[in-house]
Amino acid sequence: MDLFDYAREKNMDNEAPLASRLRPATLDEVVGQQHIIGKDKLLYRAIKADKLSSIIFYGPPGTGKTTLAKVIANTTSAEFTQINATVAGKKDMEEVVKHAKELQGMYQKRTILFVDEIHRFNKGQQDYLLPFVEDGTLILIGATTENPYFEVNGALISRSSIFELHPLDKEDIRTLIRRALTDVEKGMGSYQAVIEEDALEFLADIAGGDARNALNAVELGVLTTERSEDGKIHITLDVASECIQKRVVRYDKSGDNHYDTISAFIKSMRGSDPDAAVYYLAKMLYAGEDIKFIARRIMICASEDVGNADPMALNVAVSAAQAAERIGMPEAQIILSQAVLYVATAPKSNSAVNAIADAMENVRQHKTTVPPHLQDSHYGGAKKIGHGIGYKYAHDYPHHYVEQQYLPSEIAGTRFYEAGSNGYEKKISEWMEYIRSR
Numbered sequence: 511m512d513l514f515d516y517a518r519e520k521n522m523d524n525e526a527p528l529a530s531r532l533r534p535a536t537l538d539e540v541v542g543q544q545h546i547i548g549k550d551k552l553l554y555r556a557i558k559a560d561k562l563s564s565i566i567f568y569g570p571p572g573t574g575k576t577t578l579a580k581v582i583a584n585t586t587s588a589e590f591t592q593i594n595a596t597v598a599g600k601k602d603m604e605e606v607v608k609h610a611k612e613l614q615g616m617y618q619k620r621t622i623l624f625v626d627e628i629h630r631f632n633k634g635q636q637d638y639l640l641p642f643v644e645d646g647t648l649i650l651i652g653a654t655t656e657n658p659y660f661e662v663n664g665a666l667i668s669r670s671s672i673f674e675l676h677p678l679d680k681e682d683i684r685t686l687i688r689r690a691l692t693d694v695e696k697g698m699g700s701y702q703a704v705i706e707e708d709a710l711e712f713l714a715d716i717a718g719g720d721a722r723n724a725l726n727a728v729e730l731g732v733l734t735t736e737r738s739e740d741g742k743i744h745i746t747l748d749v750a751s752e753c754i755q756k757r758v759v760r761y762d763k764s765g766d767n768h769y770d771t772i773s774a775f776i777k778s779m780r781g782s783d784p785d786a787a788v789y790y791l792a793k794m795l796y797a798g799e800d801i802k803f804i805a806r807r808i809m810i811c812a813s814e815d816v817g818n819a820d821p822m823a824l825n826v827a828v829s830a831a832q833a834a835e836r837i838g839m840p841e842a843q844i845i846l847s848q849a850v851l852y853v854a855t856a857p858k859s860n861s862a863v864n865a866i867a868d869a870m871e872n873v874r875q876h877k878t879t880v881p882p883h884l885q886d887s888h889y890g891g892a893k894k895i896g897h898g899i900g901y902k903y904a905h906d907y908p909h910h911y912v913e914q915q916y917l918p919s920e921i922a923g924t925r926f927y928e929a930g931s932n933g934y935e936k937k938i939s940e941w942m943e944y945i946r947s948r
Contacts (some may be wrong), residue, residue, distance in 0.1 A: 528729035529722040531696045532631045532689065533577050533798075535584045541689075541721075542682040543574055546673045553673060560586050562622065564643055566658050569675030572720030575653035578675075579624045582651065587618035589613050593628035603638055610647050621648055628652035628898055629661035636663040643669055654699070661796040668843040684714045686721050690728050691745075700901020703743035705730045709750040727754035768799070784854040792852050801842050805831035808846070812853050819859035819933035826852045857933030865927040871927070878918035911945040 529617050534540045537547060537557055547554045562582065567575040583590040595600055612622035623639075623904070625631070631639075650670060654863070658667060678686075687710060690697040693790045705713075705728070715725035730753040731745045738744050771793055778786035794804055805827070812827035830849035834842035835874065887898025902912045915922055929939035 527724040527726065528698065529572075531566050532686070532693065532725060533580050535581065537581055537585070540574065540577065540581065541685050542580075542678040543675055545676070547578070552671075557582055557585060560588070562586070562588075562649055564648075564670040565668075566650075566652040566654065566670045566672050567661065567675055568656065568658050568672065570677055570719065571655060572717075572722035572724075573588055573674055573675040573677055574721070576626060579626075579651050579653060582622065583624070586622060588622045588649065590622045590624065592624040592626065595625055595627045595635075598625075600638060603635070607642050607647060610642070614647060620646075621850055622651060623648045624651045624653070627655075629656040629658070630656040633663065636666055636789050640669075644883050647676065678717075678721055679713040680711075681720070682718070683717050683721060683724050684710055687724055687728055689714060690725055691732075694755045698729065698732050699744055702741065703735075703745060705731075705745040706747060706752075709745050709747045712747055712752060715752050716754055723754065737764065759881075768797075771797075772799075772807060775804075776811055779811045779850060779854045780858065782854055782858065784851050787848055787850050787854040791846060795843050795846075796840075801839065801846065802831070803848060805849075808849050808853060812849075812856075814863055815860060816853060816856045817859040817862040817935070818938060819857040819930060819935045821934060822861070823853050823856045824860050857935075859930040859932055859935050861928055861930050861935065869926045872921060872924065876920055878920045881915055881918060883914070884916065909948070910944055911948075913946075919931055 516629060537554060540547060545551070547557075553565075567578060574871065579592070583592075591606055591609075591889050593606065606621070606623055608777060610623075613619040613621055625639075628636075639648065639650065643650050650666070652662065652666075652670070654661060676839065687705065691703050693697045694700050713724050713727055717727075727750060728745070731749045732743055734753075735745065735749055771790055775787060775794065777789035778790055794802075809824065809827040809831055812823040816823040826851050830845050834845045835847065836903060882896045883898060883900040883902075885897040887893050887901075893899060902914050904910050904912055906912075917924060929935045929942065931939065
């Protein structure tokens with residue numbers, strides 16, 4: 511690298527977007543994702559020991575997939591090379607493989623290939639990589655926003671560890687924003703910008719767990735806001751809302767805020783008060799709440815608080831959410847009102863909540879085995895080892911029901927679902943009692 515190359519590279523670093531400049535260089539600088547990179551986790555230990563095997567990161571945008579790949583690039587002794595699946599062709603991959611083989615043969619050096627947006631590779635491109643991943647020529651790191659089990663070659667999946675990244679929580683986003691405004695070397699600390707607390711809270715909330723989204727808004731705010739008389743750049747709530755292009759939700763001066771109002775909204779639907787529920791709906795719409803946010807809460811209530819007492823409630827809520835998003839305001843308020851009134855007046859049951867909570871706790875506490883007669887018997891030799899033997903096909907019996915053991919023997923007889931006495935669940939309860947008594 512000559513002087514001009516060095517100068518050009520430094521200039522590009524300075525002009526790179528804030529989200530790119532602020533990327534951590536080490537694991538200890540990474541914010542969030544402690545479920546996979548906590549100090550007691552496998553991925554943390556593998557990166558620290560430089561003993562990586564092929565892995566695939568998947569999760570929503572802005573959650574740190576590329577960040578983790580860059581951390582690996584900074585810490586590994588292996589050759590690290592990167593291609594983007596949206597623009598890379600077979601020739602690019604052939605060059606990577608050729609170079610990897612040379613390094614392996616001449617210097618016994620491993621090559622890590624990072625493929626961003628790996629789901630964009632077609633089947634042929636993914637198949638091309640497979641033998642080189644299998645024989646160790648390449649250690650593959652893939653990043654995707656799509657579920658890899660649906661979008662990535664099954665053979666590649668079987669040879670990779672899958673790590674799911676979650677949207678960052680609000681405190682993580684707040685940490686990154688503060689770091690961006692105070693870091694003089696990589697962030698915007700030299701601008702002497704300060705962010706007001708309500709603006710910080712707004713950005714952390716509205717970013718939806720996407721760090722890049724929040725940092726882009728911060729950068730735009732700092733670069734486009736004039737200094738105040740105190741010599742500082744002040745990022746106010748209005749500036750933040752303009753930079754992230756999201757309307758600030760403004761409630762009246764009575765002191766009610768976003769969280770109190772949405773809480774009252776949900777509790778009114780749960781409490782079967784349609785008048786209160788539609789009032790709080792109107793209050794949120796008037797304040798400018800995102801209709802998708804409101805629709806999500808209606809869907810949750812339809813399942814959590816109505817459940818099988820009226821199975822149609824969830825259908826109504828989901829249909830309303832889709833229709834409201836497609837049609838938009840102001841007509842969407844009528845659609846949301848219809849769903850709210852339906853859910854509020856429907857009979858209530860939380861048996862679905864209790865059933866899954868009890869079942870999850872049971873799964874955590876007990877190791878179980880699927881009973882042999884329920885095990886898959888469709889592959890060759892399955893029945894020779896007892897799989898499927900003795901299974902009774904329910905449709906061959908009166909009322910399409912036959913008594914047999916379905917739960918694992920370790921927890922046989924456990925009851926998770928107790929149907930309520932409201933609405934359709936009363937019929938469910940009567941039907942289950944009837945067939946079990948025959």
